[in-house]
Amino acid sequence: MTNKAIITMQSLCKFYEMGDQVVRALDSIDLDFRLNDYAAIMGPSGSGKSTLMNIIGCLDTPTSGIYELNGQQVADMDDDELARIRNREIGFVFQTFNLLPRLNCLRNVELPLIYAGVPPEEREERAAEALKRVGLGDRITHKPAELSGGQIQRVAIARALINKPSIILADEPTGNLDTATSIEIMKIFSELSDAGNTIILITHEEDIARYTRRIIRLRDGKIETDSRQ
Numbered sequence: 001m002t003n004k005a006i007i008t009m010q011s012l013c014k015f016y017e018m019g020d021q022v023v024r025a026l027d028s029i030d031l032d033f034r035l036n037d038y039a040a041i042m043g044p045s046g047s048g049k050s051t052l053m054n055i056i057g058c059l060d061t062p063t064s065g066i067y068e069l070n071g072q073q074v075a076d077m078d079d080d081e082l083a084r085i086r087n088r089e090i091g092f093v094f095q096t097f098n099l100l101p102r103l104n105c106l107r108n109v110e111l112p113l114i115y116a117g118v119p120p121e122e123r124e125e126r127a128a129e130a131l132k133r134v135g136l137g138d139r140i141t142h143k144p145a146e147l148s149g150g151q152i153q154r155v156a157i158a159r160a161l162i163n164k165p166s167i168i169l170a171d172e173p174t175g176n177l178d179t180a181t182s183i184e185i186m187k188i189f190s191e192l193s194d195a196g197n198t199i200i201l202i203t204h205e206e207d208i209a210r211y212t213r214r215i216i217r218l219r220d221g222k223i224e225t226d227s228r229q
Helices: 049-056 079-089 105-115 120-133 149-161 179-194
Strands: 005-018 021-034 038-042 064-069 090-094 167-171 198-202 214-219 222-228
Touching: 005 049, 021 049, 021 198, 021 222, 038 049, 038 179, 049 167, 049 198, 079 090, 090 149, 105 120, 105 149, 120 149, 149 167, 149 179, 167 179, 179 198
Parallel strands: 038 198, 038 214, 090 167, 167 198
Antiparallel strands: 005 021, 005 064, 214 222
16 A cells, blocks of 8 residues: 555635625645545535535535645646546446436446446446456346345446546445445445545435545544544
């Protein structure tokens, strides 16, 4: 395992103007994530965790400060560059799954490869392999409506893995799942982490955060604690 930082944030701020007030959603954040990190970002509503997730995922840009992803300064990128880096470097897993209901598992998983211009035969092979990796090799032709909630989230994880991203970014990945299924999904994340993937998840659930090796707690836009376990 290497100590190379893949994400570096220095004095990172995100401010919003609301009327005559300035909301400091993130206020002077200093943070880095390294290869094979497995971290949970926690905090109460309004703490800044969603804003931080959006900036990590290149869905938003900071007001000031430095955000480097694999040595690239994100603030210097235009919209096309941000879209490319999202597709290449970051695998997203959302609470609401975001699968297309008319497409089967294979077609849902291969979507990022279509945007990346990968040929059809290679797309299918890689998508099938990603589904096998999350235990769904026998559900390739099933559509989302034919799957359980846990299986649907596994498809979403397979899609996040398809481009072999630097980071898997999961936003409340167990928020719509029952306890048993949540444990099943977290075991998959643990296996992916053990295999070398860098995983950052947003959660408000303490029992879910305990699966990770690092917990970052935000309050009022600042880092309250950053502890490894």
